[in-house]
Amino acid sequence: MxxxxxxxxxxxxxxxxxxxxxxxxxxxxxxxxxxxxxxxxxxxxxxxxxxxxxxxxxxxxxxxxxxxxxxxxxxxRDTFIDYQVREELGTLGQYSGRDKFLRELENIFNEPTDTGVSNLIGKFFDAWHELSKQANTSNAKTGVAEQSKALANELNRIYNQLQKLKENAQESIKDTVVNVNHMLDEINELNKEIAEISFMGQTPNDLMDRRDLLIDELSSKFGIKIEKRGSNGLDISTKSDPNAQPPGGLNIVQKVNPDDVLKFAYVSEIVPGENVKDGQPGTYKIVYYKNGDMTSGKNRVEMEIEVSDDDKLSAAEKLDQLRQCRVIWTNKNGEAVNKEGKPIGESGSIDDLSTFTPSNGELSGYMSVQDDIDAYTEKLNKLARSLAFTVNAIHSQSAGNYEDELLFFVNKDGKEEDITAENICVNPDILKDVMLINAGKEIGGEGDGNRALAISGLRDKLTQIQNMVLDGKGKHNRESFINELGNGLIMDDELGVLVLKGNTGGSKPDNYFKGMINELGNQALESKRIVEKQYIRLMGFQESKYAVSGVSxxxxxxxxxxxxxxxxxxxxxxxxxxxxxxxxxxxxxx
Known part of the structure; x- marks a missing residue:
């Protein structure tokens, strides 16, 4: 026209x-x-x-x-900047999660303070030294009993706080699983809607913005891999890390067959079966909740799994991995799936169970910090047990473990067996009558205070605390700790009592604990440094993103x-x- x-x-x-x-x-x-x-x-x-x-x-x-x-x-939009932002979000999420719990760990140990373990160890040995000078006085013995009780109570407190912190980490994992599954549901629905609208020749910009925002948030939880499909559709999977690979080649979001996707569940309980000792091969009951949602009993699922040793991992190691991870793959109906992506049913093998261990993101941070908590718990247990073994050995003048001995440190059952930071305490009989404390060379001959002096000298003795075995076939009792690890008891001719020889490859009790605190401090500092560095890097990419996509x-x-x-x-x-x-x-x- x-x-x-x-x-x-x-x-x-x-x-x-x-x-x-x-x-x-x-x-x-x-x-x-x-x-x-x-x-x-x-x-x-x-x-x-x-x-x-x-x-x-x-x-x-x-x-x-x-x-x-x-x-x-x-x-x-700039897809390359989007990719960089999501990579940095995953790393930042991982170390932010670690940093939060490592700072809590530092607060639990509460060092250095007047009420910390390091200071209490010093006061404990000081009290024994004072008793060596006043072996016949009840005041000096009361001081030993009170300082020993204070040290044991602090070890108990730290142990219990560490277990609560581990429970908090598991609670964070559960909450993250719930949030992730909600996000995946929304992303899948948006993905379908976007593909339908795009197929009709329109561009659903606002829906794609909402989907990208959710994907950014998802990338902070764990590493993701995105593949573009036709009609603006996306396939989203976890990264190619073998431990994070989805079973059966399925995705968590996909354009084709959007209902045939994988989700996550949270394992809340792992209970040994009848006549099965925890950590040993056998049948275990696991309880998991669909989508991690524990608010409804309808989501509770019980399974029986067989746990056995193999060439790579023992039954205990497999169970430990499951306890640390707590996240398993399920189909959309909440059924646990095997490595091929098929439902396992009500029973199966732990080797069939597909666990999810991401390489980065918040979930990775929460899972890895449990290893740190377990490591510090084990070191604390070694400190408590070595302290009990060495003090009991000199107090009873024996490397053996005889029932007629008057043990100074016992567990909550009144025995020396399996003493840990959780259950170590001063013998209740001694707390009732402090005059039972053996301070002199001979029982009843309290005047010299030589035995108390020998116990106070333990502060400077090097012992193989770090090589102590707490569990399993090679577990150490008092006799094996003193003899097999080369810590030894020898007669001191001057004092006339057995004293600890020590081992040059070992550590002093105070130094061993300070080494723990230094290691924790370095870990927390490193985590904080990485968080700050990643935050700066992320802000740089975010600024680039806003420069392209932001509204001026x-x-x-x-x-x-x-x-x-x-x-x-x-x-x-x-x-x-x-x-x-x-x-x-x-x-x-x-």
Missing amino acids: SGLFGTLNIGKSGIFTHQKAIDVTSHNIANANTEGYSRQRAEMQTRRPFSTPGMNSAGSVGQMGTGSIVSQINRV LDEEMTNMIQFQHAYQANAKIIATVDELLDVIVNGLKR
Whole structure:
């Protein structure tokens, strides 16, 4: 079409085009502070020109333009920056989770303070030294009993706090599993809706922004891998780490067969079967909750699994891995799946059970910090047990473990067997009658205080604390700890009592504990340093992302003025054509 009516249509197209551009600009301004919003841009192009060349087309100077049109409304995104942001979010999430719990660990040990273990160990040995000088006085013996009780109580407290902290880490894992499954549900629904709308030829920018925001949040929980599909669909899986690989080649989000996806469940209980000792091969009952949701009994699932030793891992190690991880793969119905992605049913082998151990993200941080808590718990147990063994050996003047001995340190059952930081305490008989404490060379011959002096000398003795075995076939009792590890008892001719020989490859009790605290401090410092470094790196990428995708109000206002003038100019064209048509239609009559 040419002529005035063609010009009228050109002006009309210009008005509609710039009206859409003004709508897009208004939408950008309205969402300037909306989290996850990507600025949008109206892509303008010319409409199909008039007079297509052909055999019968009229000769003319060229094709006549027919105006403009908005071909697409696109998001302004940089996928490479998105990838970098998600990588940094995963690393930051991992070390942020670790940093939070390592700081709690430091608070639990409470060092250095007047009430910390290190100071109490010093006071404990000081009390024995004072007793060596006043062996017959009840005040000195009361001081030993009270300082020993204070040290034992502090070890008990730290142990219990460490177990509570581990429970908190597991609670964080459970909460993360719940949140992740909710996010996966929403991402899957958005993925389907986006694909349907895109297939119809439209671009669902706001839905894709919401999906990308959820994916960013998901990447902070664990590492993800994204593959683009047609119609703006996505397939999302965990990273290619073997321990994090989804079973059966399935994904957590996928465009094709969106209902055939994997989810996560939280293992709340692992209970040995009848006549099965924990950590030994046998049948175990595990309880897990679908989607990690423990608010409803309907989500509770019980399974029986067979746990056995193999060439790579023992039954105890397999159980420890499951207890640390707590997250297993399930299908969408919440059924635990094997390595091929098939439901296991009500019973199976622990080797079939597919656990999820991400390489980074918050989940990885919460899982790894449990290893740290277990490591410090074991070291604390070694300290408590070695202290009990050495003090009991000199107090009873025996490397053996005889029932007729008056043990100084016992467990809650009144025995020396399996003393840990959880159960170590001063013999209740001694607390009832402090005069039972053996301070002298001979029982009843309290005047010399030589035995108390020998116990106070333990503070400077090097013992193989670090090589003590607490559990299993090679577990040490007092006799094996003193003799097999080369710590030895020898007669001191000057004191006339057995004293600990010590081992040059060992550690002093105080130094051993301080070594633990130094290690913890270094771990916490390193974690804090990485968090700060990752935060700075992430902010750099976020700034780059905002520079590309963020809304600049100054720029949008400039665009608004530009589109407004263009709109007005097109309206002026229509008004002018209207006047010309009036001349033709009405003016020719005169």
